[in-house]
Amino acid sequence: MNELQQETAPALSVSHVSKVFDVSAPWLNRVLERRPKLFVEAVSDISFTVEKGTCFSIVGESGCGKSTVARLVTGLYATSNGDISFGTGATGRPIKVQMIFQDPHSSLNPRWRVGDIIAEPIREMKLRNSEDETLARVRELLETVGLGADDALKYPHEFSGGQRQRISIARALASEPELLVCDEPTSALDVSVQAQILNLMRRLQDELGLTYLFISHDLSVVRHMSTHIAVMYLGRIVEQAPVEELFTNPQHPYSKLLLATIPDIENPKRRVEAQAGEPPSPLNPPSGCAFHPRCPVALSKCSQSAPDLCPTSAHGKVACFVAQDANNTAMEKAAV
Structure with missing residues (x-):
């Protein structure tokens, strides 16, 4: 790969990835009760790319598989099918990936001082030549995320939730990654603290040239952070589009359902039709x-076959027969 190809190659490419979990009862229970093995496909044949310096967000209800995608990308889970590949960084090597977890209370070792938590990846990866340089880097990272250098001597329980998440961000930055996988990093925080953390992440992206894969169920958060959005439903990506295109002209009925749940300041008493079923x-x-069991515009063929994710605009894709038919009709009228 030449230098130009390295520059234009995406930071992350996910191609036809699936993940199946074995959720069967223990062997003895299955033998005694004559029950078969049970599997669940948490992620089903998804594909997307994340360009360097952008924020690609995945949204959807709890249980749709978005957090599983985050763990597949970071290697915490192995894929059942498909391929995940990374672009190259400034050194010509594959880019480094780190993860920011959802819960800052459980993702930090309560027995370690903050300085040791942040210094661990620096020491393990030998990113500094001496202990003095390592400690100086820890102090620099703490100040970068809005904390004080003296906080290195404290324990995680001495900090608030928002401060702990800042520590988690500092730890993620310690290994000098180019791609950060953020698994709902603000969902456990108060709204006012969420805004502070999101603004910090935006600033770090601008200053360090970071790329984000952002997982969230909060559409207002996603709109603030994202360049591109993928909407997941029951393990599949049902729509994919640039952020403003998705918010102004959603194509999939499920995307429209999600957007309808956002409070409207200009029309707070607007009537929102409830969708049937769970x-x-x-x-x-x-x-x-x-x-299709919850869709207000479902066709007979919707219950028979799953639609592919097909382009509906220059940048957007949707997996919906109704949206695809409407798009094809509009293109035919425009051609005439």
Whole structure:
């Protein structure tokens, strides 16, 4: 790969990735009760790319598989099918990846001082030549995320939730990554603290040239952070588009449902039609399009086969027969 290709190659490429978990009962229970093995496909044949310096967000309800995607990208889970590849960094080597976890209370070792928590990746990866340089780097990282150098001597329980998440960000930055996988990094925080953490992450992205894979169920957070958005439903990506295109002209009925839940300041008393039914169990997904039992515009073929993720605009894609038919009709009228 030449230098130009390295510059233009995406930071992350996910190609036809699936993840199946064995959720069967213990062997003896299955023998005694004559129950078969049970599997759940948490992620089903998803593909996307994340360009360098951008923020690609994945949104959806709890249980849709978005956190599983984060763990697949970081190697915490192995893929059942498909391929995950990374671009090259400034050194010509594959870019480094780190993860910011959802809960800052459980993701930090309570027995370690903050300085040791942040210094561990520096020491393990031998990123500094001496202990003095390592400690200086720890102090620099603490100040970068808005904490004091003296905080290195404290323990995690001495900090608030927002401060702990800042420590988690500092630890993630310690290994000098180019790609950060953020698994709902603000969902456990108060709203006012969320804004501080998000603004910090935006600033770090601008200053350090970071690339984000951002996982969230909060659309207002996603709109503030994202360049591109993928909407997941029951393990599949049902729509993918640039952030403003998705918010102004959503194509998939599920995307429209999610956007309808956002409070409207200009029209707070607007009437929102309730969607029928609950999300189906991933243990027993419906045939065809998984959203068709709840979809207000479902066709007969929606229950028979699952639509592919097809382009509907210059940058957007949607997996919906109704949206694809409407787009094809509009293109035919425009051609005439």
